[in-house]
Amino acid sequence: MKGYEEPTTTFIEILTIIIFTLFVLGSLLMVTKFRTDVRLATVKRIIVDFGENVLSASCLTNGKNVLNETKIKSEFEYYKSNKNDKDGFSCIKTSIPIKTIIKTNDMTWEFGDAKGESFTIPAILLKEDGSTIPAIITIIAQVES
Amino acid sequence: MKGFTLTLSIISFIATILIGIFISFFLGIMYSFHLYITKTLIVEKVYFSSDAQDALLSLLEMRKDGITFKKALIYSLYENTLEPKIYNGEKELVYSLKDVAKEFLDYIYKYDDYWLFFYNSSTHNYKTILSSKSNPEKLFSDKKGNTRAQVPLSKDYYLVLYVKER
Numbered sequence: 593m594k595g596y597e598e599p600t601t602t603f604i605e606i607l608t609i610i611i612f613t614l615f616v617l618g619s620l621l622m623v624t625k626f627r628t629d630v631r632l633a634t635v636k637r638i639i640v641d642f643g644e645n646v647l648s649a650s651c652l653t654n655g656k657n658v659l660n661e662t663k664i665k666s667e668f669e670y671y672k673s674n675k676n677d678k679d680g681f682s683c684i685k686t687s688i689p690i691k692t693i694i695k696t697n698d699m700t701w702e703f704g705d706a707k708g709e710s711f712t713i714p715a716i717l718l719k720e721d722g723s724t725i726p727a728i729i730t731i732i733a734q735v736e737s
Numbered sequence: 738m739k740g741f742t743l744t745l746s747i748i749s750f751i752a753t754i755l756i757g758i759f760i761s762f763f764l765g766i767m768y769s770f771h772l773y774i775t776k777t778l779i780v781e782k783v784y785f786s787s788d789a790q791d792a793l794l795s796l797l798e799m800r801k802d803g804i805t806f807k808k809a810l811i812y813s814l815y816e817n818t819l820e821p822k823i824y825n826g827e828k829e830l831v832y833s834l835k836d837v838a839k840e841f842l843d844y845i846y847k848y849d850d851y852w853l854f855f856y857n858s859s860t861h862n863y864k865t866i867l868s869s870k871s872n873p874e875k876l877f878s879d880k881k882g883n884t885r886a887q888v889p890l891s892k893d894y895y896l897v898l899y900v901k902e903r
Binding site for chain 2: 600601604605607608611612614615618619622623640644647655656657658697712713714715716718722723724725726728
């Protein structure tokens with residue numbers, strides 16, 4: 593029995609060290625994953641906040657939720673001559689690339705260039721003839737992780 | 738002495754496993770709690786509710802013959818009809834709340850179900866303006882997946898929009 597105890601003790605200690613190392617590595621992986629997900633949640637918040645800014649931007653709307661066709665056309669001209677603007681709008685400034693798509697039944701405008709998570713917002717578009725039509729704004733943000 | 742060392746090894750082994758399980762459990766709770774916060778607060782509370790709220794606020798600004806939906810709502814309440822008669826400065830028009838709401842909601846919620854209605858919170862009565870399906874009470878009785886937005890029209894009286902993903 594005495595000759596049997598020493599190798600068993602050594603074996604259990606080695607097993608303890610291996611399991612301890614596995615737990616430490618596993619914990620580090622979970623913490624890293626947690627931090628990554630927190631960052632992704634931030635992207636969603638950025639998109640939502642940017643969308644709300646678009647909905648009340650003075651260069652695009654007449655008031656909250658009412659997009660103005662004339663202003664959008666003017667902003668589109670601005671974007672065509674300022675392709676380096678990260679969001680494509682003269683009255684909004686962002687530090688990350690954001691793409692905005694304004695879509696109605698028969699028209700679509702695209703501002704900025706980005707690939708990533710997207711978010712859609714309902715709005716209406718006040719046309720140049722004074723009538724209104726429903727519109728959907730899609731915001732796409734590109735955030736380096 | 739060697740038996741004592743073996744016992745200590747076994748105890749340290751068990752302790753390592755127990756502490757490891759505790760740490761994993763704690764991190765698991767933190768991770769799930771974080772997902773719960775992200776899903777509940779950011780996705781459901783911010784994303785979906787802001788979507789329905791923006792839809793309702795946009796609908797209020799929809800115009801037909803120069804008359805906004807919100808103005809027509811006031812006439813509708815006063816005349817107690819969903820097709821109020823409104824004078825637009827030139828002639829008297831019949832404004833159909835249902836037609837204007839349909840034009841907007843059918844486009845915005847092509848792939849979702851919706852229910853737009855007046856609600857009286859003191860009598861708990863409601864009056865449907867428009868819904869995507871014929872029996873909205875049954876459809877929206879299951880609150881899971883429902884998103885609600887409302888605007889007050891007068892004391893105890895609201896315009897309410899329910900949206901549910903198909």
